[in-house]
Amino acid sequence: MTQTDAAPGTEQAIPDFAQIEALVDRFYDRIQAHPELGPVFNAAVHDWPAHKRLLTSFWTSVVLRAGSYRGNPMAAHHGHPITTHHFVQWLALWRETADELLAPAQVELVHEYASRIGRSLRHGLGLPEPGREPIPLGPRLPLLRGG
DSSP states (O other): OOGGGSOTTOOOSSOOHHHHHHHHHHHHHHHHHOTTHHHHHHHHOSOHHHHHHHHHHHHHHHHSOOOOOOOOHHHHHTTSOOOHHHHHHHHHHHHHHHHHHSOHHHHHHHHHHHHHHHHHHHHHTTOOOTTOOOOOOOOOOOOOOOO
16 A cells, blocks of 8 residues: 555554565665665675565564564674765665655654664764764874873
8 A cells, every 4th residue: 555545544653564565675676776775785685585574574573563583783784885874865765765655654653763773773883973974093192281
């Protein structure tokens, strides 16, 4: 069901399994073709149908508390050439895709989850917040002491 197919007064605040599955499927189809995100994901994912099933399990566990996901998202993202800019693009594409498929309250819910997860992953990967430059780690300078 698309957002425009929803009958008036039948909007649910939480998407169901089929809606989450459709969101993950369409979103990751777009990721594969995205000019900046595609190369990062396509280099890391060797079986897209299996990856989509895994991510559907992840998102249903997050949104529906399904408890079906078994994995470590932080470990899965380490070692890949991911930047803060990639997170910004990922989140914008997630929101755009959710806007097309879900009712407004559902969009807000899945976007909030995605924002929190993105912040956690960025932090765990040591990436700066959007709009902030990383602090370069150079040689330690001696502290100046006033006398």
